[in-house]
Amino acid sequence: MGLRRLRTAHTVAGICVLLLFQAPGLAQEHDPAAVFRLVDAAVATRFENILGFTDVEHYAVYRGGDELHPAAEMTVKDTYRKGVGKNYTVLSQSGSSILLRFGLKPLLDNEQIINQPGNVEKSWFNSANYSMNLNSAAVQNLNGRTCFALDIKPKQEAPNLIIGTMWVDARDGTLVQIDGVASKNPSVFSGTTHMMRQYTNVDGYSMAIHARAESDSPLFGNTVVTIDYSDYNLDLRSRK
Numbered sequence: 182m183g184l185r186r187l188r189t190a191h192t193v194a195g196i197c198v199l200l201l202f203q204a205p206g207l208a209q210e211h212d213p214a215a216v217f218r219l220v221d222a223a224v225a226t227r228f229e230n231i232l233g234f235t236d237v238e239h240y241a242v243y244r245g246g247d248e249l250h251p252a253a254e255m256t257v258k259d260t261y262r263k264g265v266g267k268n269y270t271v272l273s274q275s276g277s278s279i280l281l282r283f284g285l286k287p288l289l290d291n292e293q294i295i296n297q298p299g300n301v302e303k304s305w306f307n308s309a310n311y312s313m314n315l316n317s318a319a320v321q322n323l324n325g326r327t328c329f330a331l332d333i334k335p336k337q338e339a340p341n342l343i344i345g346t347m348w349v350d351a352r353d354g355t356l357v358q359i360d361g362v363a364s365k366n367p368s369v370f371s372g373t374t375h376m377m378r379q380y381t382n383v384d385g386y387s388m389a390i391h392a393r394a395e396s397d398s399p400l401f402g403n404t405v406v407t408i409d410y411s412d413y414n415l416d417l418r419s420r421k
Contacts, residue, residue, distance in 0.1 A: 213315040217308045219354035224307045233262040233416040243405040253280035267296040327351045338365040356380045356387040383413045
């Protein structure tokens with residue numbers, strides 16, 4: 182009876198191991214090329230169908246490791262038109278005039294340049310601009326969404342292009358989060374800049390909801406800039 186029980190136990194254990202490795206998502210291999218195509222399609226669909234949008238953006242600058250008391254703040258209304266670009270209307274501002282003039286104002290000016298026709302395509306998170314590799318832990322849960330994690334490196338260096346990780350929704354390839362360091366420092370006076378941006382789904386398209394950039398340099402010390410996005414209003418191409 183003891184030998185029979187032992188054989189039965191081994192059989193049950195073998196079946197459990199077999200079922201474990203056949204369970205969906207545990208042994209499933211994902212085709213990297215298919216994931217990259219999914220990402221590219223999501224980017225192209227977004228650009229094709231969003232004709233314009235407005236939103237409200239709140240910028241805050243923190244210095245010296247104090248992220249409770251902003252040294253400068255600015256709230257703007259952002260208006261984007263496809264084929265035209267972005268413009269900003271300042272709704273309110275407070276704090277250090279130096280940080281407002283030499284920190285936040287150039288940041289907005291740079292965003293306008295990046296989003297000009299002919300430039301905006303160069304900042305897209307797609308395989309034309311980035312070398313991509315499916316992360317070893319490809320499928321991850323992030324912000325309540327099942328995501329593919331991709332290691333990304335830009336094919337050219339620019340302050341707005343990052344080396345790091347990109348998470349996309351596993352269902353449709355839309356952006357969920359990016360995290361990494363700028364591939365090129367904004368200036369010779371700034372240190373390495375760590376960048377993070379989170380996205381939310383608005384009318385079926387990924388739109389930024391929160392961003393954070395942190396740099397540390399001998400000249401300026403520790404500086405953190407956060408951006409919170411709200412009140413989106415999208416102008417979409419009619420779907421027939």
